[in-house]
Amino acid sequence: MVSFADTLVQGVLLxxxxxxxxxxxSLIFGVMRLVNLAHGxxxxxxxxLILSLITALGLNPFVAALIALPIMFALGFVLQLQVLNRxxxxxxxxxxLVTFGLSIxxxxxxxxxxxxxxxxxxxxxxxxxxxxxxxxxxGVMPLLTFLSxxxxxVGLNHLFYxxxxxxxxxxTSDDKVTASLMGIRPERIFAVATGIAMIVATIxxxxxxxxxxxxxxxxxxxxxxxxEAVIIGGLGSLWGTLAGGVIIGVAQTFGAAIxxxxxxxxxxxxxxxVLLAMPRGLFPRPTD
Amino acid sequence: MALLEIHGLTARYGEFQALFGxxxxxxxxxxxxxxxxxxxxxxxxxxxxxxxxxxxxxxIVFEGRRIGALPAADVMALGIAMVPEGxxxxxxxxxxxxxxxxxxxxxxxxxxxxxxxxxxxxxxxERRTAPAITLSGGQQQMTAIGRALMSNPRILxxxxxxxxxxxxxxxxxxxIFPRLRETGASVVIVEQDIGQALKVADRVYCMMExxxxxxxxxxxxxxEAIHAAYFGAS
Numbered sequence: 001m002v003s004f005a006d007t008l009v010q011g012v013l014l015x016x017x018x019x020x021x022x023x024x025x026s027l028i029f030g031v032m033r034l035v036n037l038a039h040g041x042x043x044x045x046x047x048x049l050i051l052s053l054i055t056a057l058g059l060n061p062f063v064a065a066l067i068a069l070p071i072m073f074a075l076g077f078v079l080q081l082q083v084l085n086r087x088x089x090x091x092x093x094x095x096x097l098v099t100f101g102l103s104i105x106x107x108x109x110x111x112x113x114x115x116x117x118x119x120x121x122x123x124x125x126x127x128x129x130x131x132x133x134x135x136x137x138x139g140v141m142p143l144l145t146f147l148s149x150x151x152x153x154v155g156l157n158h159l160f161y162x163x164x165x166x167x168x169x170x171x172t173s174d175d176k177v178t179a180s181l182m183g184i185r186p187e188r189i190f191a192v193a194t195g196i197a198m199i200v201a202t203i204x205x206x207x208x209x210x211x212x213x214x215x216x217x218x219x220x221x222x223x224x225x226x227x228e229a230v231i232i233g234g235l236g237s238l239w240g241t242l243a244g245g246v247i248i249g250v251a252q253t254f255g256a257a258i259x260x261x262x263x264x265x266x267x268x269x270x271x272x273x274v275l276l277a278m279p280r281g282l283f284p285r286p287t288d
Numbered sequence: 289m290a291l292l293e294i295h296g297l298t299a300r301y302g303e304f305q306a307l308f309g310x311x312x313x314x315x316x317x318x319x320x321x322x323x324x325x326x327x328x329x330x331x332x333x334x335x336x337x338x339x340x341x342x343x344x345x346x347x348i349v350f351e352g353r354r355i356g357a358l359p360a361a362d363v364m365a366l367g368i369a370m371v372p373e374g375x376x377x378x379x380x381x382x383x384x385x386x387x388x389x390x391x392x393x394x395x396x397x398x399x400x401x402x403x404x405x406x407x408x409x410x411x412x413x414e415r416r417t418a419p420a421i422t423l424s425g426g427q428q429q430m431t432a433i434g435r436a437l438m439s440n441p442r443i444l445x446x447x448x449x450x451x452x453x454x455x456x457x458x459x460x461x462x463x464i465f466p467r468l469r470e471t472g473a474s475v476v477i478v479e480q481d482i483g484q485a486l487k488v489a490d491r492v493y494c495m496m497e498x499x500x501x502x503x504x505x506x507x508x509x510x511x512e513a514i515h516a517a518y519f520g521a522s
Contacts, residue, residue, distance in 0.1 A: 167392075171392075174379055175376060177360075178376040180340070181360055183393010185361045
């Protein structure tokens, strides 16, 4: 019973990390219907950026991540304005091809700059710190990861539903032409959305790098979990994305508890099971 | 100097030419009606003015400034707001959010605010938290007009505001145009149904097959002349 509760808690907390991977993806898809295949690689890029700031300036990892936030926002803004906006249109293929290419460019760029060595963001004593809760103990870093994921989802929901920028996001997503009649410049709105998605990606990168080793090529494999979280949560629903991340996380930890070989497999099985029961995900949009 | 001047405006969709040298003027505070059958080029003209379609810069002049090639967001910021054909409310936004987004690109002082739009259309205040698409057709049209008013435009472009509405609702809708005139805004009304439009317009333009075939004050034009300009029958 204790091990069941322990596995469940670890799974939920792992789900927080997947939700962080997925939230940026969900944001970009929700605003501009763009599937960003380079999202995983952009997270890895952010992890290397944080690592470089730590090594070059001797910073605390959290401070380094804080400095990386505006840099990644600017990168996302320019990337959208100069590259991705040109791919958007009635045809869904160009954005897929361009972000697929971007994924390869980022991976090889990182290999060139940082080699294929596995790296890690060290958070010192926090790595092993844990809180005893009844019979189980909860790692401080996984807990921070999960709380950050919840904070990101709450923050994005507030942005979407309580601010003028969020109104512009939703209006542009509904109807680009009519939005432009309201004085909205869709290209700029998309650039801001991608910038914000890169802020979320940077937060994800900090926890990814602190949790496990990473190297320039791991982006696409992590992206799979993010896609699964977005899809079973319901496309465009942020709380759904968190729920989706938790489902994948719990399925994976239970899989690993039964047999380590089953960890990845059970995550995918849970994904397919949810889709069989609810083909449009847990929280589908009313109009799609 | 006229508020808005259109000189030899041409517009095309690929191979198809929709406008063949349209000339038009709009004075400050004036209401004009543009009437014509389906496919006469009225909506193309409105979309050109609003900047949804890009034209040669000198073909559209607003307060002496060439705006033909400006994108829609820049045109809106100058004070030309459009009530698009088919209303085009944002389904993800509530009624109030639809109104609020109307001033996204231009926050100009003037008679219109959330408060005065709700005074003009009290039913919208009652339904302000409802998703815009759950309203009746007439209420949706009120929301679309209110949304355009929120920016306190100098020129309001109304594209087929009576389309698909019951006659009694159309009459209510048209009752707002005298109010708009009092605020000093210029209005361009595009209609297929000429009856209402002629009652509120200072001048009327008839269009057929991408050209202006007749223009003048409603009093100076006979029904027969309008009929001929509308349908091309002589």
